[in-house]
Amino acid sequence: MSTQGEPGEPGEPDLRHHGDAELRDAGASLTDLAVNVRAGTPPPWLRSRIAASLEGLAAYPDGRAARRAVAARHGLPEECVLLTSGAAEAFVLLARALPAAEAAVVHPQFTEPEAALRAAGRTVRRVLLSERDGFRLTPSPRQAGFATADLVVVGNPTNPTSVLHPAGALASLARAGRTLVVDEAFMDAVPDERESLAARVAGGLPGRLVVLRSLTKTWGLAGLRIGYALSDPETIAALARHQPLWPVSSPALAAAEACCEPAALAEAEQAAKEGAADRAYLLDQLSRRTALRAAGQPEAPFVLVRHPRAAWLRARMRERGFALRRGDTFPGLGPEWLRLAVRDRETTDRLVQALSAAGAGS
Template sequence: MSAERPAEATAGPARDTSGDTSAGPAAGFDPRHLRHHGDAEVRGPGAGLTDLAVNVRADTPPGWLKARLAAALDTLAAYPDGGPARRAVAARHGVPEARVLLTAGAAEAFVLLARALPMRRPVVVHPQFTEPEAALRDAGHRVERVVLDERDGFRLDPGAVPDEADLVVVGNPTNPTSVLHPADAVAALARPGRTLVVDEAFMDAVPGERESLAARTDVPGLVVLRSLTKTWGLAGLRIGYVLAGPETVAALERAQPLWPVSSPALVAAEACCEPAALAEAERAADAIAADRAHLAARLAEFEEVRVCAPAAGPFLLVRLPEATAVRARLREFGFAVRRGDTFPGLGPEWLRLAVRDPATTDRFVTALAKALAER
């Protein structure tokens, strides 16, 4: 069954959920852009760029984690045993083990959800990470979009989601806007007969993980996705997990192949849930918040650059004139940044910038000043 063109709804006065005719901020969006990710900005001509396009914390994985992964190589002759890692994740969030499913990165979870769960009217709240919609479309579903309003700071409006939606996907904090939605607003989307998927891939970069729903067992139909990629620098290892009701976990597990997560990835999941690792992640979240404030302050020096605020993730979404030309010039100056027009609801005037240390930010701002001056 082939995927159909998505219907769209715009949060706010212009909301329209009546059909699949494109209108509003995401009109004319090319569905091929759904599979464009930040790593594409770093590859190709100009290797060796300073990477502000991928939201993985710099200088990771840490040495102690590399040592644990290296030691895991001695176990490769045995089939993976996910039990210890699953128990560690359950203990980390204070939930029963039956509510945990380990996956080959959070991206695998989107595919499992699209293929394993029954649904008639899936809705994805945009702008956000595009892989959920891509997975749903690939599974043959007609996807409806609810596009949050830039004029309202891309804040979640639960009332913009159609009552008839039986699967809703929302990011928190949201990629690429860096908006952290209140937990109560996200939970308000839940109702009997609906699966509520909350992508919390960047929540461990938020000090205190405030507004997280990961430990909640009282929200009907809740599915929380987590990733170890961002904080620990494990994009190439592929490890994440699902937190959901036992029935949902069982349905997703049946859709997985045998031994879907490698032994080194399982070791990483267990290690990153230990108290010392959680304390390190909290310190990293505090450092990211300080570095993000420095980046925002430096960007405020440019009258033509507007930052989407308040921001809570390890990245900022910015709007500036002629962003496509500026992005190309920044590449010539040695910096890769993420284009924004591959996210439904955003146009070519948007860029996403990963938060880096102040020295890197200062070098980037110098390059940005040159790029803006040469327009």
């Protein structure tokens, strides 16, 4: 684990680059392995619930029912829930609302937390996890990079490394006077949501704990923008004061309520199990039939792979109809990294065949 200070050096990663850029202007011509939204979503029943909400568009949004649903889903008081316009809005709220003399952002990870902190004028220190350790967090809260931070941000499971950090390792970062932010945007894609800290936001850890969730990934709602923050009532109230009026639309609220119902949770759990099996198949096929190897121990619906000519390979794969996510825009990674979304086995078979044809065979 190492640290990195202010950006601005040559080759500094573009923190505002995201996987959707790989699909722009491509229409339906590319098989999307660049964006981590589950394929074939939203399901028909969810589309119907969202469509039904359009009848009430003349009224201002009322988030009370959705807030109650999210609270019940996590076994928390309503005062511990804040609905947001996607998890990305929560990063902006955190950067603006909470005091932080020095923030430590664990990388490689989703870049919006750091971008939001810097835009708010916060001092940010990067804590870089090592490939040698499988990009896993070591559970030492006073290790270099964390010792003076009064705000720490870490993803779990982490995008793009697909690492699922032990809950105990994350909890060890909590301390009095510090805000620990855990981005669990992909946690519902992990069977049993093991290693989640959501249940501990109401107490039990020193300092302040904020857990962020997204409904975008599992349910295919990137265009609707719906997520939420879980924390203690005081923190939730502080974040809410920085939201505009009616920050979440009525269709998004309807989706949040629907996705917290027992049948939806059961469907998400089944999808997580199927996704784990599809990921295992992808890893096996990459190992058997290509020169690509995944970093660490992937646990999320995407894998991080290395190739010495990744930019060249990504361009060749576009020619063959596949969009892959470049990895060099994530701090701590270089130009030899690519992220691949996990898809069904038929898509994986086509991917591996195309990789071999492109020159990435074993």
